[in-house]
Amino acid sequence: MREERRTSEPQKASQRYGYRRLISVAFQFALLFGIWLIFSGRFGLKYLVMGLICVSLVTFLTNDLLYYRARPGGKAESGVLVEFMSWWRLLLYVPWLFLAIVKANLQVAYLVLHPRMPIDPVFLQFRTGLRKRLSQVTLANSITLTPGTVSVNLEEGRYTVHALVPRSGQDLVEGRMQNKVAEIFLDEQAEPPQVRFAHSLEELEP
Amino acid sequence: MTILAAIFILSGVFFMTVSCLGLIRLPDFYSRTHAVGKSETLGAILLLIGLALHNGFVLGSLKLLIILVFVAIANPTATHAICRAALRSGLQLWTRSKPGS
Amino acid sequence: MITRYESPIVEVVCRVIVPFVQVFALYVITHGHYGPGGGFQGGVILAASFLLLRLCLGGELAHQKLPPRLAIALGAFGVLLYGLTGLVPMMAGGQYLDYGHLPIPGVSGAELRYVGILIVEIGIAFGVLGIMVGIFDNLVERQS
Amino acid sequence: MTSLIFGIAIFVALLIIMSLYRMVAGPTLFDRLLGAGLVGTKGLILLILIGFIYERINMFIDLAITYALLNFVGAIVLGKYFERRREMPR
Structure with missing residues (x-):
């Protein structure tokens, strides 16, 4: 499909949106898993698997809380964690x-x-x-x-x-x-x- | 290390005492929020740093640092929420010198 | 419908804090038999995180996260999970809540007891979460 | 060091009693809320100090986090509730 490779402007925007969103999800997952390890203090396989399940669940449920409109009336969406990447x-x-x-x-x-x-x-x-x-x-x-x-x-x-x-x-x-x-x-x-x-x-x- | 931890802990206790005295001595609600919003937060932060130093480099110290970050974010926000409620319900502030008199 | 908190300070701080609170609640639920806590306490913390969402973001967004009907259903499911986990060992020849007789192949003894306690804790947590959120929603609807 | 922590725990408990004065005598309702917040933060510190005294830090830190969290939620709830009232509550 050669036509699909030429992406239009809104598609590009949505791709960029997806990229930033992905960064936000990954960053949140890493941060929450680090917090889990600090709290748990046990590194057996059982606990790691349990932690992975719990952290994935929380990331899935609450990612859109940390990814929202940056300005009150504006359209540009941005994540709290993406802002803190700096x-x-x-x-x-x-x-x-x-x-x-x-x-x-x-x-x-x-x-x-x-x-x-x-x-x-x-x-x-x-x-x-x-x-x-x-x-x-x-x-x-x-x-x-x-x-x-x-x-x-x-x-x-x-x-x-x-x-x-x-x-x-x-x-x-x-x-x-x-x-x-x-x-x-x-x-x-x-x-x-x-x-x-x-x-x-x-x-x-x- | 122990001396450093003791210094942090004692200064934290000093600021907590200041916040407590401020809560009792200051004349009106808005002034008392200064005692709660600032001195209390700094006192808690210093005390937690001191206790983490005393505890050494183990996982428990990292937990103490998590509490520190939580207190540093949550305490000003809670103070703001109460203060805003007071402002919107029309609580007047205390002033020493009225302008024009 | 509950309104959102109009101050952006409280709103943004709640958005940031809620995921960490939920991870802490899940930690308390799953590590119940090593320290303080367990199903009840973890359920209450989880419910507190959802109540924080309802207070700060208002009904529209928070009811997407956990609809009131789903909360009640979760509560009922938790109690059901607890009861069934208690009943299954009876069918396998043990007593009520006798985890050692859970018919799970491949694991036995202490491991089996651990799995049983974990399932019961999760059931209790769901029950507490559902009931707390249900009470809150009911109160708010009555008031307005 | 242990005796220092013990003394500081007693001192923080005295500070809690001092800030209870504002909760009892505060002229307006918001002063009482402020005093409650102060008692909450000091109680958090006191819990951690007790954990150090009994040498069971991991357990008491979990308790302290829960306490701080519920304290925060309580402040937000009361702030939102009393915001609606236009008249001055006594």
Whole structure:
């Protein structure tokens, strides 16, 4: 069949889709089997076969959970694990995040243990330039863990953040963390966001 | 190795104490989430690293690392869920200085 | 029909966590006689993973994973598996749940007992999973 | 080292009792939920420490993972449930 070899554009797209999906399945299978080996700690043939059956079952049942639309309204599908294939960039991000966590915690410890508690809580609101859902979520959890701030709400790329002291939102105002996350997931680098400060619920945008 | 593990464990206990004191001392709900979301997570992470070092290079240490990753992902998410519920049900925040006054 | 959780943070985190939770649940079920756990605990963890799916992704997607009718059927199948595994040794001349008399050719003794316990554990896990998910679905339908 | 772990286990138990104060006296319902989450994480650590004391780590780690998991599910469920209520629950 010579005609079938000339693939049209949508067919190519679907082939690429299949390739990425296959990578996702294989990666998930390997990861889950590694987790199984760590949990089980027994390497007899019986246990290995049992593990293979269980891990195959779970991979078959839940692969489409990890493979979904990357953007809320968009068509491009992508997998969580495929995004994490760029693990060397993640390896650079994690130590930076850990240092930021330690610094933020020393600040919180200072504020809590200070006899007069010099805090001045405030809400921050800004709209991010990140487009992928996974990078938005990573940014939100990093915000919760790091610079004196807790992410309260996230709707369609607009964050509401609570900060103990207004100057601890400095990292967010300069957009440093956002660009770090964009580097990992190959997302769009954006301008530093416009940040609004609000001192009560009524000043927040609905 | 033992000394390193002891240092990790003691600093983890210090941050857990900070989170506990923060939960009691801080004035309102949104401030208390800082104590839970940050200090508690770091305290748990440091303690688990210390215990894994103390345990040595066996499979049990890898299990401890799995718990570490789980706590580091799940704790901020749970804090966010409770915080968001509070925001949407209209809980007002505490401020030191009202703007304009 | 239960609605989905509107926060993308919770949704993505649940998508990532659920497969690992299910692998852990299967580990607890299959290694029941070496440590804590067994059929009941593993079934509860498995049910918790499905409830997490229902809470985070909403009814449409989660009911594809485990339809409510299938959950009830699984529960019934688990109890049936347990009962039959108990009854088969009686036919072979033993007592109820006497795994040593299971008529499986080629294996005997401790190995046979191991297979019997494993089948019973899986039956219990299915039963618990079906009943937990069934109770949850029933409560949610009543409420809305 | 063992005595250090023993002392830390007792200290963490004291911290759990301290954070129970916020669960009892918290002015709003969400403060109580927060206190419950804190007790959950500290209980996880305490379980692992008990495992080290009794030298049965593998067993107690499984228990701890289950505990952390159910804690997380509980926080998500309660967050979703109380989100619906518009009025301020006391």
